Amino acid sequence: MAAMRLRHLYRHRNFWEWSCALPVPHVDLFGHKLNKDRNERLASIHITPQDVLLVVDVQNDFCPGGALAVAEGDAVIPAIHRIAPLFQHIILTQDWHNPDHSSFASVHPGKQPFEQINLSYGSQTLWPDHCIQGSKGAEHHPALTLPRAELVLRKGFDREIDSYSAFFENDRTTPTGLGGYLKERNLTRVFIAGLAYDYCVGYSALDARSLGLPAVILRDACRAIDLNGSVAKIEAELAAAGVVIAQTTDLSV
Numbered sequence: 001m002a003a004m005r006l007r008h009l010y011r012h013r014n015f016w017e018w019s020c021a022l023p024v025p026h027v028d029l030f031g032h033k034l035n036k037d038r039n040e041r042l043a044s045i046h047i048t049p050q051d052v053l054l055v056v057d058v059q060n061d062f063c064p065g066g067a068l069a070v071a072e073g074d075a076v077i078p079a080i081h082r083i084a085p086l087f088q089h090i091i092l093t094q095d096w097h098n099p100d101h102s103s104f105a106s107v108h109p110g111k112q113p114f115e116q117i118n119l120s121y122g123s124q125t126l127w128p129d130h131c132i133q134g135s136k137g138a139e140h141h142p143a144l145t146l147p148r149a150e151l152v153l154r155k156g157f158d159r160e161i162d163s164y165s166a167f168f169e170n171d172r173t174t175p176t177g178l179g180g181y182l183k184e185r186n187l188t189r190v191f192i193a194g195l196a197y198d199y200c201v202g203y204s205a206l207d208a209r210s211l212g213l214p215a216v217i218l219r220d221a222c223r224a225i226d227l228n229g230s231v232a233k234i235e236a237e238l239a240a241a242g243v244v245i246a247q248t249t250d251l252s253v
């Protein structure tokens with residue numbers, strides 16, 4: 001080995017040239033080694049016992065036939081099932097509104113779904129009535145089978161405030177408790193899948209970052225609403241916040 005090194009040194013008599021020939025230890029923001037070629041795609045993200053899979057709002061009302069259907073919403077389910085076995089920790093969220101929730105266009109006379117309105121905490125998009133507590137539409141899609149999920153976090157149950165994010169309501173300050181749960185259980189990195197990419201998934205990823213947690217969105221396990229440029233808007237914010245966008249095929253144990 002020493003002889004090989006010497007020969008290597010001799011071949012690169014110039015030390016600078018030699019040092020440049022050494023493999024550079026590239027790592028990603030999680031400390032995982034990247035491929036030697038800087039431009040080569042990260043081959044694999046290794047899932048650890050401290051990682052959590054957050055499955056956002058895979059509910060009947062967000063799937064085809066539902067009150068606020070996301071195109072191909074149910075197509076996220078096979079992708080989620082494929083990666084779920086990699087995770088020791090799985091958490092589900094469930095949009096869970098009062099029948100007269102302030103995010104419903106129906107409670108604002110003269111307003112239509114998808115219009116913007118100003119509420120006490122700022123701008124809010126108005127939606128069709130959806131995910132009403134106890135309704136069929138609020139149930140998780142029947143094809144979603146994740147019996148190991150350890151927590152079902154309901155959100156949006158305060159009549160006055162909507163909650164896109166799994167971490168904070170739409171005033172961006174009222175916590176749902178999920179941040180505390182992850183902290184107490186020492187779950188330190190969040191992988192997010194579900195519906196919809198440009199709203200509840202994206203906001204959850206931004207808030208995970210605001211709590212200092214690395215966040216990865218599994219893009220092929222999400223579908224978007226794409227309302228008035230919402231995908232481009234959230235992607236700019238995700239990039240600025242350092243959210244990693246990956247594919248389910250990037251994951252391994």
Ligand SMILES: [Zn+2]
Nearest residue numbers: 095097131156
């Ligand atoms: Zn909602």
